[in-house]
Amino acid sequence: MQYLSPNTVEDAVQLLASRTGECRVLAGGTDLLVRLRSGMTEPDSVLDIKRIDELRRITREDGGWRIGAAVPGAEMSENADLVSDWPGVVEAVGLIGSTQIQGRATMAGNLCNASPAADSVPALVAADAVARVAGPDGVRDVAVFDVPDGPGKTSLGRDEFITSIFLPARPARSGDAYLRFIPRTEMDIAVVGCAVSLTLDAAGTCTAARVALGAVGPKVIAVKEAADILTGSIIDAATLDRVAQACSAAANPIDDKRGTADYRKHVAGVLARRATAIAKTRAGGAA
Amino acid sequence: MSKIHVTTTINGDPTEYLCEAEDTLLDVLRDRLGMTGSKEGCGTGDCGACSITVDGRLVCACLMLGAEAEGREIGTIEGMAKGDTLHPLQQKFIEHAALQCGICTPGILVAAKSLLERNPDPTEEEARYWLAGNLCRCTGYDKIIRAVLDAAQDMREAS
Numbered sequence: 479m480q481y482l483s484p485n486t487v488e489d490a491v492q493l494l495a496s497r498t499g500e501c502r503v504l505a506g507g508t509d510l511l512v513r514l515r516s517g518m519t520e521p522d523s524v525l526d527i528k529r530i531d532e533l534r535r536i537t538r539e540d541g542g543w544r545i546g547a548a549v550p551g552a553e554m555s556e557n558a559d560l561v562s563d564w565p566g567v568v569e570a571v572g573l574i575g576s577t578q579i580q581g582r583a584t585m586a587g588n589l590c591n592a593s594p595a596a597d598s599v600p601a602l603v604a605a606d607a608v609a610r611v612a613g614p615d616g617v618r619d620v621a622v623f624d625v626p627d628g629p630g631k632t633s634l635g636r637d638e639f640i641t642s643i644f645l646p647a648r649p650a651r652s653g654d655a656y657l658r659f660i661p662r663t664e665m666d667i668a669v670v671g672c673a674v675s676l677t678l679d680a681a682g683t684c685t686a687a688r689v690a691l692g693a694v695g696p697k698v699i700a701v702k703e704a705a706d707i708l709t710g711s712i713i714d715a716a717t718l719d720r721v722a723q724a725c726s727a728a729a730n731p732i733d734d735k736r737g738t739a740d741y742r743k744h745v746a747g748v749l750a751r752r753a754t755a756i757a758k759t760r761a762g763g764a765a
Numbered sequence: 766m767s768k769i770h771v772t773t774t775i776n777g778d779p780t781e782y783l784c785e786a787e788d789t790l791l792d793v794l795r796d797r798l799g800m801t802g803s804k805e806g807c808g809t810g811d812c813g814a815c816s817i818t819v820d821g822r823l824v825c826a827c828l829m830l831g832a833e834a835e836g837r838e839i840g841t842i843e844g845m846a847k848g849d850t851l852h853p854l855q856q857k858f859i860e861h862a863a864l865q866c867g868i869c870t871p872g873i874l875v876a877a878k879s880l881l882e883r884n885p886d887p888t889e890e891e892a893r894y895w896l897a898g899n900l901c902r903c904t905g906y907d908k909i910i911r912a913v914l915d916a917a918q919d920m921r922e923a924s
Contacts, residue, residue: 481769481786481832504830511789511828512809524786526833552822576898577876578813581824664897665811 480523486530487612487641493525495614495637501525503639505548506582508575509591525639533641536560541647544610547586547640552577554585564645565760566654566673566753570601573658576665586640592626595668595693599626601656603690603698604673607645613638623690626697649686651678653760655753658692659745661736668693669737672725672749674757676708682763684708689721689750694729694742701728704750713758721754722747773834775800776844784831791815793831794841802842802871806900813899816872816879817841823879825898842871845878853923854878854916861912865903873899877913885921889914 482501484490494501499522504510513519527533533546536557543560551571554560561568567585574583574597588598589609602622609625611618614637622643627633634640654675660666671692679685687708689701704724711717726747731739759765768783775798784793791808794800794817806812808827815826818840826841845852854877857863864870873896880887880895887895892913893906901909 479786481830483832483835507830507833508810508828511830514787515789515808515827524830526830528833550822575810576813577879577895578816578823578825578898579810579828581819581822582828664894 479521481526482523483526483529487532490525490527490530490639491612491614491637494639497523499523503527503590505584505587505590506550507587508579508583509587527639527641530641539644543645545585545643545645547584547642549584551580551583551585555580563648564605564654566656566675566757567598567601567605567607567645570598570656570658570671570673573597573656585643589622589625589643590632590634590640592628592630592632592697593667594626594629594696594698595671596626596698597656597658597668597671597692599698600671600673600690600692601654602643602645603700604654604656604675604688605645606675606688607643609640610642610644611638612641617641619644623698623700628696649677651680651761651763652676653757653762655756655760657749657753657756659749667736670694670729670731670742670745670749672746672753674708674750674753676713676754676757676761678758678761678763682712684711684713684758689725689754691725691729691746691750694731694746699728699730701725701750703728708754713754713763718751718754722751725750769832771832771835773837773839775839776841782831786830786832788831789827790817790829790831790834790839791826793834794826797831800841800843804868804871806868806872811898811900812869812872813876813896814869814872816875816899818875818879821879821882823876840875842875845874852878853920854881854913857912857916857919858909861908861915863904863908863912864901869899869901869903873901873909877916880913881917881920885917885924887914887917 533548658668658671676687689704729746731742804814806814
């Protein structure tokens with residue numbers, strides 16, 4: 479195996495395009511090194527993107543935030559302004575692994591690992607986040623929702639990699655939240671995850687909403703029915719009931735060791751109700 | 766395949782080594798540099814026995830390639846005591862009997878030191894969450910947490 483550590487995106491793209499064998503992109507490495515060690519992947523080379531300065535930065539852009547693909551979760555949690563704009567996204571990232579994992583793991587890596595249970599992905603989909611992808615034909619922007627294709631698979635081309643993820647500007651009176659269910663309090667993989675992002679008007683009516691579920695299908699699920707129920711409502715108890723029903727109905731889980739399908743569908747609704755209430759409170763709505 | 770030449774700093778000392786691309790930093794520390802304080806428990810980032818700091822940030826040495834250490838500042842358990850003088854955390858671990866078999870201890874000490882550098886006055890809950898990635902199968906954790914909080918208090922009073 480060869481270790482490559484380019485200093486620019488252009489060099490990285492060129493290296494990826496010129497490789498004949500398998501080349502794996504290394505960001506935080508918290509998934510890739512486990513795969514390397516277990517022999518699940520035996521690439522001819524790994525391409526470390528952490529020497530590319532621009533990928534290590536969190537920057538303001540058009541009122542929103544651009545998070546470099548090599549930024550570890552801990553740096554996101556330490557950025558008070560980012561946390562203030564997107565508390566749900568940062569919480570979702572912060573749930574990935576231990577303190578040690580947070581020192582390395584990246585949001586872009588969590589997305590590209592393409593686990594159906596990835597914690598940051600529902601939050602990013604609810605946030606309407608956009609991934610910037612570099613490749614031989616230049617740079618393209620793609621909705622985060624369109625990056626995972628199924629367990630362990632992404633829509634990225636062989637010579638492409640994500641350089642950053644963009645979180646859009648927050649209108650006034652906006653809030654987001656992510657909740658996951660695990661059988662313990664820390665350090666586990668989601669049985670169900672649910673993210674909600676919404677905006678209220680001055681009277682407390684919801685003007686825009688996005689709802690996403692994780693771990694209840696082969697990839698993240700955007701629950702448009704729940705978003706439509708929220709939009710135009712004052713998010714009262716009856717609305718929360720309908721959001722919960724819509725999310726339970728949209729969930730398409732399997733039975734596995736972490737939970738049965740029926741149970742997961744039920745929990746999807748419970749989490750949707752609670753996450754919506756948190757997002758509403760964060761947006762300044764009455765509890 | 767030619768080896769990779771890495772120049773880095775470990776516990777303040779400029780250090781050079783040759784490693785293979787596949788070598789984790791933990792492999793390098795233990796097998797090439799003879800620094801066996803960092804332990805390999807799981808090798809998958811779950812147990813924290815290989816906890817070190819890289820540019821001041823707590824990470825698992827098993828989840829990082831040796832080649833990635835180029836130009837970085839690495840901190841390991843070997844840098845914790847100053848000569849024969851134990852770090853207050855080490856002293857408190859002895860006083861509270863916060864270890865039995867000892868495999869998890871270096872990682873927990875490195876992780877606890879990193880906590881107290883950021884938060885000199887953690888609550889018990891904060892300490893437990895910070896150390897959630899350090900598994901101990903002997904003590905049941907209570908003695909570890911007591912030792913960390915006691916050390917924190919002493920360090921605050923001493924500063």
